[in-house]
Amino acid sequence: xxxxxxxxxxxxxxxxxxxxxxxxxxxxxxxxxxxxxxxxxxxxxxxxxxxxxxxxxxxxxxxxxxxxxxxxxxxxxxxxxxxxxxxxxxxxxxxxxxxxxxxxxxxxxxxxxxxxxxxxxxxxxxxxxxxxxxxxxxxxxxxxxxxxxxxxxxxxxxxxxxxxxxxxxxxxxxxxxxxxxxxxxxxxxxxxxxxxxxxxxxxxxxxxxxxxxxxxxxxxxxxxxxxxxxxxxxxxxxxxxxxxxxxxxxxxxxxxxxxxxxxxxxxxxxxxxxxxxxxxxxxxxxxxxxxxxxxxxxxxxxxxxxxxxxxxxxxxxxxxxxxxxxxxxxxxxxxxxxxxxxxxxxxxxxxxxxxxxxxxxxxxxxxx
Amino acid sequence: xxxxxxxxxxxxxxxxxxxxxxxxxxxxxxxxxxxxxxxxxxxxxxxxxxxxxxxxxxxxxxxxxxxxxxxxxxxxxxxxxxxxxxxxxxxxxxxxxxxxxxxxxxxxxxxxxxxxxxxxxxxxxxxxxxxxxxxxxxxxxxxxxxxxxxxxxxxxxxxxxxxxxxxxxxxxxxxxxxxxxxxxxxxxxxxxxxxxxxxxxxxxxxxxxxxxxxxxxxxxxxxxxxxxxxxxxxxxxxxxxxxxxxxxxxxxxxxxxxxxxxxxxxxxxxxxxxxxxxxxxxxxxxxxxxxxxxxxxxxxxxxxxxxxxxxxxxxxxxxxxxxxxxxxxxxxxxxxxxxxxxxxxxxxxxxxxxxxxxxxxxxxxxxx
Numbered sequence: 001x002x003x004x005x006x007x008x009x010x011x012x013x014x015x016x017x018x019x020x021x022x023x024x025x026x027x028x029x030x031x032x033x034x035x036x037x038x039x040x041x042x043x044x045x046x047x048x049x050x051x052x053x054x055x056x057x058x059x060x061x062x063x064x065x066x067x068x069x070x071x072x073x074x075x076x077x078x079x080x081x082x083x084x085x086x087x088x089x090x091x092x093x094x095x096x097x098x099x100x101x102x103x104x105x106x107x108x109x110x111x112x113x114x115x116x117x118x119x120x121x122x123x124x125x126x127x128x129x130x131x132x133x134x135x136x137x138x139x140x141x142x143x144x145x146x147x148x149x150x151x152x153x154x155x156x157x158x159x160x161x162x163x164x165x166x167x168x169x170x171x172x173x174x175x176x177x178x179x180x181x182x183x184x185x186x187x188x189x190x191x192x193x194x195x196x197x198x199x200x201x202x203x204x205x206x207x208x209x210x211x212x213x214x215x216x217x218x219x220x221x222x223x224x225x226x227x228x229x230x231x232x233x234x235x236x237x238x239x240x241x242x243x244x245x246x247x248x249x250x251x252x253x254x255x256x257x258x259x260x261x262x263x264x265x266x267x268x269x270x271x272x273x274x275x276x277x278x279x280x281x282x283x284x285x286x287x288x289x290x291x292x293x294x295x296x297x298x299x300x301x302x303x304x305x306x307x308x309x310x311x312x313x314x315x316x317x318x319x320x321x322x323x324x325x326x327x328x329x330x331x332x333x334x335x336x337x338x339x340x341x342x343x344x345x346x347x348x349x350x351x352x353x354x355x356x357x358x359x360x361x362x363x364x365x366x367x368x
Numbered sequence: 369x370x371x372x373x374x375x376x377x378x379x380x381x382x383x384x385x386x387x388x389x390x391x392x393x394x395x396x397x398x399x400x401x402x403x404x405x406x407x408x409x410x411x412x413x414x415x416x417x418x419x420x421x422x423x424x425x426x427x428x429x430x431x432x433x434x435x436x437x438x439x440x441x442x443x444x445x446x447x448x449x450x451x452x453x454x455x456x457x458x459x460x461x462x463x464x465x466x467x468x469x470x471x472x473x474x475x476x477x478x479x480x481x482x483x484x485x486x487x488x489x490x491x492x493x494x495x496x497x498x499x500x501x502x503x504x505x506x507x508x509x510x511x512x513x514x515x516x517x518x519x520x521x522x523x524x525x526x527x528x529x530x531x532x533x534x535x536x537x538x539x540x541x542x543x544x545x546x547x548x549x550x551x552x553x554x555x556x557x558x559x560x561x562x563x564x565x566x567x568x569x570x571x572x573x574x575x576x577x578x579x580x581x582x583x584x585x586x587x588x589x590x591x592x593x594x595x596x597x598x599x600x601x602x603x604x605x606x607x608x609x610x611x612x613x614x615x616x617x618x619x620x621x622x623x624x625x626x627x628x629x630x631x632x633x634x635x636x637x638x639x640x641x642x643x644x645x646x647x648x649x650x651x652x653x654x655x656x657x658x659x660x661x662x663x664x665x666x667x668x669x670x671x672x673x674x675x676x677x678x679x680x681x682x683x684x685x686x687x688x689x690x691x692x693x694x695x696x697x698x699x700x701x702x703x704x705x706x707x708x709x710x711x712x713x714x715x716x717x718x719x720x721x722x723x724x725x726x727x728x729x730x731x732x733x734x735x736x
Contacts, residue, residue, distance in 0.1 A: 001588070003385040003595045005511060006603070007531060013375035020369070082454055093521040099694050121489070123694060124516065124527045143373060148492065153461040159492045160528065163375060220369075227371045235374070326467050326491060 013163035017142055019223045021216075023168040024053070027104075027131060028060045036102035036127040036165050040067035042092050044115040045106040048075040049133050052176055054106040057131065061104070069095045073114070077263045080110050080150050082158065088118050099123030102165075108134035108181075109141040109267065113159070116147035120162035127165045133173035135185025135211075136268055138223050139192065142167045143230040144247070154324040155255050169227075171219045179304060182212055184268025186303040187250075189222050191275055192229040194296060195249045198342025200225040201299070208302050242350035245327060249336045249344065250275030253365070256321035260313055265306075272305035273368070280364050281356070282337040287345050295341065309368045319362050327353050333361065381531035385510055387591045389584075391536045392421070395472075395499060396428045404470035404495040404533050408435035410460050412483040413474040416443040417501050420544055422474040425499065429472070437463045441482070445631045448478050448518050450526065456486050467491030470533075476502035476549075477509040477635065481527070484515035488530035495533045501541035503553025503579075504636055506591050507560065510535045511598040512615070522692040523623050537595075539587045547672060550580055552636025554671040555618075557590050559643055560597040562664060563617045566710025568593040569667070576670050610718035613695060617704045617712065618643030621733070624689035628681055633674070640673035641736070648732050649724070650705040655713050663709065677736045687730050695721050701729065 018026065031041070041061055045054035050072050058070045071091050073079040092101075103126060105115030112130045119128035132138050148159025174182065186208065193201030203221060210218035236243050254274025258265055265273070279293040288296075297307045309315065327334040334353035337345045347354050386394065399409070409429055413422035418440050426438045439459050441447040460469075473483030473496060480498045487496035500506050516527025542550065554576065561569030571589060578586035604611050622642025626633055633641070647661040656664075665675045677683065695702040702721040707713045715722050 001387050001592065003387060003592065003599070005383050005385065005531075005595075005599055007381035007383070007513075009379055009381075011377055011379050013377075015373050015375070017371040017373065018369075019371060082450070086450055089519060089526055090521065093519065093525065093692075096691075096699070098525070098692075098696050100697050117489075121485075121526050121528050123525055124514065124529055145375075146492065151457065151461065153458065157461065157466070157491055158457055158489050160489050161492055163373075224369065224371065227373075231371070231373055323464075324461075324466075328466050329468050331464070 013145070015164055015166050017167040017169060017227055019169045019171065019220060019227075021170065021172045023131070023170045024057050024060060027057065027129070027168055028064050030166065031061065031066065032064055036129060038100060038102035038127060040097065040101045041104050042097055042101055043068055043070040043104045043106060044073070044088060044111060044118065045070065046073050046075040046079065046108075046111050049107040049111065053131070053133055053173060057104070057106055069097070073111070077110055077150070077258075077267065080114050080148070082149050082151065084114060085118055085149055088114070089122060092122065097122070099126060101126055103128035104131065105129070106131045106133065107137070108132070109137045112137055112141045113147050114149060116162050116164065117149060117159050120147060120160045125162075128162075130164045130167045132167060132169050134177060135174055135182055136188060138169045139185050139188035139226040142169060143227055144234045155259055157324075157326060169223050171216070171223060174219060175214055179212065180266060180269070183304040184266040186211060187268030187272040187275070187300065187305050189226055190296070190299055190303060191250050191271060192226055194275065194338045194341060195246050195336075195344050196229045196232060196342065197225055200229065201341050204303075205295070205299055208299065243352060246336050246344045246352045248327060248353075249338060250278050252322060252325050252327065252333065252335050253277040253318075253361070255325060256318055257309065257313060260318045260321050261310070264312070265310070269306050272300045272303075272307060273309060276300065276307045277361070277364050277368060278335060278337060280368070281335065281361060285337065287337045287339050289340070292341055309365065315365055318365060319358065322361065333358060335361070381513070383532055383534050385535040385537060385595055387537045387539065387588060387595075389538065389540045391499070391538045392425050392428060395425065395497070395536055396432050398534065399429065399434065400432055404497060406468060406470035406495060408465065408469045409472050410465055410469055411436055411438045411472045411474060412441070412456060412479060412486065413438065414441050414443040414447065414476075414479050417475040417479065421499070421501055421541060425472070425474055437465070441479070445478055445518070445626075445635065448482050448516070450517050450519065452482060453486055453517055456482070457490060460490065465490070467494060469494055471496035472499065473497070474499045474501065475505070476500070477505045480505055480509045481515050482517060484530050484532065485517060485527050488515060488528045493530075496530075498532045498535045500535060500537050502545060503542055503550055504556060506537045507553050507556035507594040510537060511595055512602045523627055525692075525694060537591050539584070539591060542587060543582055547580065548634060548637070551672040552634040554579060555636030555640040555643070555668065555673050557594055558664070558667055558671060559618050559639060560594055562643065562706045562709060563614050563704075563712050564597045564600060564710065565593055568597065569709050572671075573663070573667055576667065611720060614704050614712045614720050616695060616721075617706060618646050620690060620693050620695065620701065620703050621645040621686075621729070623693060624686055625677065625681060627692075628686045628689050629678070632680070633678070637674050640668045640671075640675060641677060643668065644675045645729070645732050645736060646703060646705060648736070649703065649729060653705065655705045655707050657708070660709055677733065683733050686733060687726065690729065701726060703729070
């Protein structure tokens with residue numbers, strides 16, 4: 001006999017991204033007004049952000065009468081690991097955290113990706129809030145609900161889709177970012193321009209230096225446009241069945257080179273190199289003109305990003321690493337390509353990635 | 369400014385539980401007909417079930433033209449760990465599994481809980497199917513979508529809600545179960561009777577010995593009633609915000625004693641002791657009569673289950689362990705109680721757990 005479990009329901013994961021300056025007090029006011037519905041908070045941050053912003057936020061939350069503990073992971077991409085997830089879980093359990101808590105992530109993409117994953121499986125899911133302190137987190141991690149850790153064999157392959165209760169993009173925090181971190185965030189921003197927002201791309205061609213100078217209007221412009229591009233894509237395909245793959249532009253080579261570099265390359269730097277590889281291969285296929293490809297490279301360079309593969313990278317290892325990409329199907333490499341600037345190439349119904357022979361991309365890599 | 373991410377959608381997690389005898393061929397036929405939509409399968413099982421059923425299923429899947437690999441964990445509750453999850457993930461990645469696979473769990477509750485969790489976070493979620501080979505899995509793990517691992521500090525607190533594509537309850541497999549495993553499954557079955565199905569409870573009072581004898585009709589009856597009770601509760605409260613807590617009857621003491629025994633007690637044995645503790649405390653409150661409490665104890669004993677706390681248990685440690693229960697709120701213990709036989713006590717709107725002072729339950733534990 002067959003017993004049917006009918007489990008159809010409406011899920012509403014709607015949330016707000018608040019973009020502004022110095023949003024610490026707003027966060028605490030929101031928690032007081034019932035954001036997350038919890039009264040005990042695990043503030044998760046890293047060793048860099050702790051002293052800059054997280055400790056203040058943690059103290060403000062306690063001063064508001066809530067229960068709170070702060071948990072600090074070492075800064076850097078290597079913390080995005082199962083071991084660090086376990087460390088946070090054990091630390092939270094030890095401090096008596098159970099299902100009646102919420103997580104407040106304060107930091108960049110590593111912190112928000114990891115803390116969102118911790119929240120998603122702690123007590124089978126507790127609410128979480130992201131307080132993003134980097135341009136990269138603003139560009140990449142704030143929309144889409146992707147959380148994950150890396151493993152020795154693959155980046156971002158262990159994780160879940162988990163939407164926060166709210167995201168704060170505090171543009172003031174970008175002032176304390178080292179230049180290479182601003183550049184890293186710009187890589188994802190330029191990628192967003194390439195794949196879905198020609199206006200954003202051209203705005204950056206006019207104004208990229210203003211971001212480094214901390215120009216308020218320019219920073220707000222890119223924060224908002226990053227959200228809008230990503231949201232437009234994600235809203236149509238939350239689970240990455242097709243369209244969402246376009247966000248992976250530049251990430252096939254990017255993710256692989258990030259790992260092969262053993263994280264000497266920042267995520268954005270790796271994506272910049274991957275975006276160039278994509279544009280060069282795309283030029284061969286006629287998806288972009290030589291002039292468009294040159295504009296992409298030029299903008300990345302003005303954003304102080306690498307557009308060539310560093311000498312210390314083992315190119316054979318890099319090609320092999322491409323096969324750990326999540327777009328791989330039936331053992332075949334698949335790439336997303338921009339179509340000119342501001343659009344992507346569509347290869348079929350709901351299909352935005354093209355199968356590529358290994359030697360085609362190996363040739364591009366050899367030339368870079 | 370505020371950017372709103374509207375993410376409202378209809379989710380349909382409906383699935384079938386097929387109850388029958390020797391369902392291996394049906395499973396393979398279903399996969400051929402498109403169940404999971406994948407063509408590459410990770411068959412996850414344990415060292416006991418491997419030779420009994422999993423290897424055959426694995427061979428049949430390969431013979432049907434699919435890609436498949438088998439991954440074997442050591443039998444026993446201790447395998448429900450983050451380390452074993454990591455082992456499975458690394459093994460799958462090493463064999464080239466990516467997001468285009470599905471997981472087939474073949475085994476009891478440990479295997480299905482762990483494999484369901486692995487599937488839920490592998491590539492941010494791949495489909496999975498449960499082929500349940502124990503009465504406990506049939507009674508406990510088949511409805512509700514709960515997946516989890518244990519940690520040194522708490523059982524089942526790291527996990528997620530994740531619904532399978534289909535569940536097979538193969539009653540034939542119960543024949544190879546050791547008697548204490550049948551008993552362990554009966555503990556959850558009796559618990560279901562206590563909390564929501566008086567008819568099931570009374571059927572067991574008439575027929576419990578028939579389950580040990582492998583009587584087909586009796587086995588089918590309890591498989592179906594287990595699904596029905598649990599489904600009735602879960603359908604109304606998938607995320608355990610209130611009503612679903614009733615399934616936790618007997619589990620406050622049960623889960624704690626399971627851990628304190630270092631898993632010398634099987635899950636069902638621990639639940640049996642916990643159910644008695646609950647009934648004894650409930651008798652003090654007048655939720656059950658002395659006669660009803662005695663009927664519960666008598667039925668558990670006829671099901672070859674312990675109704676007293678073994679001598680090797682440190683009772684002080686047990687009381688302390690109660691605080692790791694997931695129903696704990698603001699540091700207070702909370703218990704679910706049956707109301708007579710076949711119902712639970714409701715303590716308020718959407719509230720089915722009562723706050724208990726430590727000394728009240730400590731006294732019951734001391735007497736047991």
